[in-house]
Amino acid sequence: MQKFDTDRERAANDLAERLFFKLEKNGERFSLRRKIGDHARRDDLTIDEVEQVLERWKLEGPHGG
Numbered sequence: 001m002q003k004f005d006t007d008r009e010r011a012a013n014d015l016a017e018r019l020f021f022k023l024e025k026n027g028e029r030f031s032l033r034r035k036i037g038d039h040a041r042r043d044d045l046t047i048d049e050v051e052q053v054l055e056r057w058k059l060e061g062p063h064g065g
Helices: 007-018 048-062
Strands: 021-026 029-034 041-045
Touching: 007 021, 007 048, 021 048, 029 048, 041 048
Parallel strands: none
Antiparallel strands: 021 029, 029 041
16 A cells, blocks of 8 residues: 655545546655556656646546536
8 A cells, every 4th residue: 555645645645546546656756547548647746746637637527628
């Protein structure tokens, strides 16, 4: 099980799970992978970038609206 150190990381992980993403921590950087559909993957993200991707996905969905 992945260990997230801050409330911000835990909140991002909770949102990722609700949106069917898997969030992995690699040192100070993160990888984000879609669990269903196209299995899109983004690597070497900051926590800011993770939050942006997830918020955009939450608002727009997989097809941008």
